Amino acid sequence: MAKINVNVDGVGHEEEVEPRLLLVHFLRDRLGKVGTPVGCDTGNCGACTISMNGKSVKSCSVLAVQADGAHLVTVEGLASNGDRHPLQKAFHEEHGLQCGYCTPGMLMAALDLLKENPDPAEEDIRAGLEGNLCRCTGYVNIVRAVQRAAREMAGERP
Known part of the structure; x- marks a missing residue:
């Protein structure tokens, strides 16, 4: 041991x-x-x-x-004092999940991406999440969710 x-x-x-x-x-x-x-x-x-x-x-x-x-x-x-993280909120609002199995990994990979690139283009998001597979969504809403979270984390209104 x-x-x-x-x-x-x-x-x-x-x-x-x-x-x-x-x-x-x-x-x-x-x-x-x-x-x-x-x-x-x-x-x-x-x-x-x-x-x-x-x-x-x-x-x-x-x-x-x-x-x-x-x-x-x-x-x-990710949540703080009972408040969901902006990424969690954005995945909910943008319907960035279906079965939800990949969602924890997507959230954590997106968090790392947004630390390195707080204003990613769609291509940057897709590249940043390429090691995380989703079998349900087709990624469109996941990309939208990351974009929304990036705006919210930058202080913009979604």
Whole structure:
């Protein structure tokens, strides 16, 4: 067993884990962060995307021991004081989801994109989300949602 210290959604955790435990399973099974789904288990779909030290990572491709000392943010950590994050609001308002399975990963990847590029063009959004697959929507409303969130985060009215 290995001991790790992580900060998840603003809360510190010290845990003993098997060295082979995937981060997605640590988050879901040990910490109850079930908003991060297990999608493909191969790193292809992006449903399990979280923020690790400010960068989006696919948590099914990271071992829990690799996260030792890291600050992690899951989709559950986006809301603040009961208020949804602008990305969460925009996905709701622009109908950026259908079945919702990919949504947590899309939100986390979009968050990383908007940190790097607060005013992305449609092509930038599509490129920034290309590692996250949606089997339902066709991405049009997802792109609109990210554009809307970018405007709102910049202080414009949607």
